[in-house]
Amino acid sequence: MTTRTAISTRWHSRFSFILAATAAAVGLGNIWKFPYIMGENGGGAFVLVYLVCIFAIGVPVLIGELLIGRRGRNSPGFAAQNLAKESGAHKSWQVTGWMTMGTGFVILTFYSVIAAWAFSYIFKSASGQFAGAGTIEIEEIYTNMTGSVSELLLFTSLLIAATVFVVGKGFKHGLERAVRLLMPAMLILLAIIAIYAAQIGDFGAAVNFMFRPDFSELTINGVLIALGHAFFTLSLASGVMIMYGAYLPKETSIVSTSMWVAVADTFVALLAGLAIFPIVFGYALTPGEGPGLIFQTLPLAFATMPAGILVATVFFVMLVLAAFTSAISMIESSVAFLVEKFALNRWQAALTSGLVLWTLSLLTIYSFAGAEWTVLNWHFFGTEMVNIFNVIDHITSNVMLPLGGLAVALFTGWAIKGQFTRDELGGHPAIYNLWRFCVRYLAPLAIIIIFMQLIGVIRF
Ligand code: PHE
Ligand code: NA
Numbered sequence: 001m002t003t004r005t006a007i008s009t010r011w012h013s014r015f016s017f018i019l020a021a022t023a024a025a026v027g028l029g030n031i032w033k034f035p036y037i038m039g040e041n042g043g044g045a046f047v048l049v050y051l052v053c054i055f056a057i058g059v060p061v062l063i064g065e066l067l068i069g070r071r072g073r074n075s076p077g078f079a080a081q082n083l084a085k086e087s088g089a090h091k092s093w094q095v096t097g098w099m100t101m102g103t104g105f106v107i108l109t110f111y112s113v114i115a116a117w118a119f120s121y122i123f124k125s126a127s128g129q130f131a132g133a134g135t136i137e138i139e140e141i142y143t144n145m146t147g148s149v150s151e152l153l154l155f156t157s158l159l160i161a162a163t164v165f166v167v168g169k170g171f172k173h174g175l176e177r178a179v180r181l182l183m184p185a186m187l188i189l190l191a192i193i194a195i196y197a198a199q200i201g202d203f204g205a206a207v208n209f210m211f212r213p214d215f216s217e218l219t220i221n222g223v224l225i226a227l228g229h230a231f232f233t234l235s236l237a238s239g240v241m242i243m244y245g246a247y248l249p250k251e252t253s254i255v256s257t258s259m260w261v262a263v264a265d266t267f268v269a270l271l272a273g274l275a276i277f278p279i280v281f282g283y284a285l286t287p288g289e290g291p292g293l294i295f296q297t298l299p300l301a302f303a304t305m306p307a308g309i310l311v312a313t314v315f316f317v318m319l320v321l322a323a324f325t326s327a328i329s330m331i332e333s334s335v336a337f338l339v340e341k342f343a344l345n346r347w348q349a350a351l352t353s354g355l356v357l358w359t360l361s362l363l364t365i366y367s368f369a370g371a372e373w374t375v376l377n378w379h380f381f382g383t384e385m386v387n388i389f390n391v392i393d394h395i396t397s398n399v400m401l402p403l404g405g406l407a408v409a410l411f412t413g414w415a416i417k418g419q420f421t422r423d424e425l426g427g428h429p430a431i432y433n434l435w436r437f438c439v440r441y442l443a444p445l446a447i448i449i450i451f452m453q454l455i456g457v458i459r460f
Pocket of ligand 2: 025027030233235265
């Protein structure tokens, strides 16, 4: 076997890492998905369960991933391989790295298309298409957009090109710098919208909805959705955090930085709720509209609110920034892998990844394109008409993420030498033991239950 060189690049500072990891975590999951699943699952009680999932299961797995990356010092597949070997564990444990890396890449193939929706909405907003529009017009704008191959091709290509450009420029001058500029910009825009929403919308109703738990509204399925989303929102089980861990300096505390990232991601998710729900309630719209909450429900309010054109434009710019920094984080591990495996330079590796990504993104684009492309619209699971996007989304979110999280928990809890994990985590023994209990027992059990529920083996 050829000897791979360990990654020698390091984050500029602890803050720079927290910023980048938060930028990776904060994305469509926080602003598009979290509000609508909260809306569908009754608000406050769901939020409470979600918080428990983030801190009891998400954070321990996040700690595990950073640890694998830092100890392994390579892209996720090789890092897990190194660590399994070093621990004298069976070499099949390396699947933890390869599988999560693959999942991240596949997520990116549809993530960039949803980001492209938001991108195209910037121009629709700015050109005043929503101004004065009613339900039917907005519905039409939405279906025309998702059905337009040329439009989505344009915006997806632009997004992927920008991602390749940033990652190709290298770690320090590309990724680290881009995040330092874009993440604060995104936060400022979100804060502006939240403040404006509190002025023009029904802030009290939103706070009530989000923070007054009504457990009669919560179903067991809602609990499981909260758990699954905890993985997605923290970018776990997708190679991202293992990769970012490989750039962590030895002396940075993994436990406390993980807490910071989780707190920041949660803060943004709640802030997104506080930006969206006052508008939803203030304009007498319904919170439980599902995935169309941002693309179909919210524009109804933009249509009539004061300065609606401006607010809508700022909103979708903010959404694209959030999605873009996540896309950068998702492509980084495949780029690092190509550099390690084939000795490519960053540009070659970024272009190669980008090309593969672009090709695979066509599957999602054509999934929405309707009748002419029926070859990609399968009858799946019996009655329902499901397109290939639904299949990819379902398999990655509901199968690959829980399985990857399970693999990370078991790998770090049972397979890696305890001496290594203690060495990496340091700190107070009580905290270490708490973490170890979570990855050995709590997280695997919770994940197995959610997973069996999602594939329909057990039904509550
Ligand atoms: N965490 C991102 C979000 O909330 C999504 C994501 C998942 C990013 C997996 C990278 C990897 O939008
Ligand atoms: Na997130």
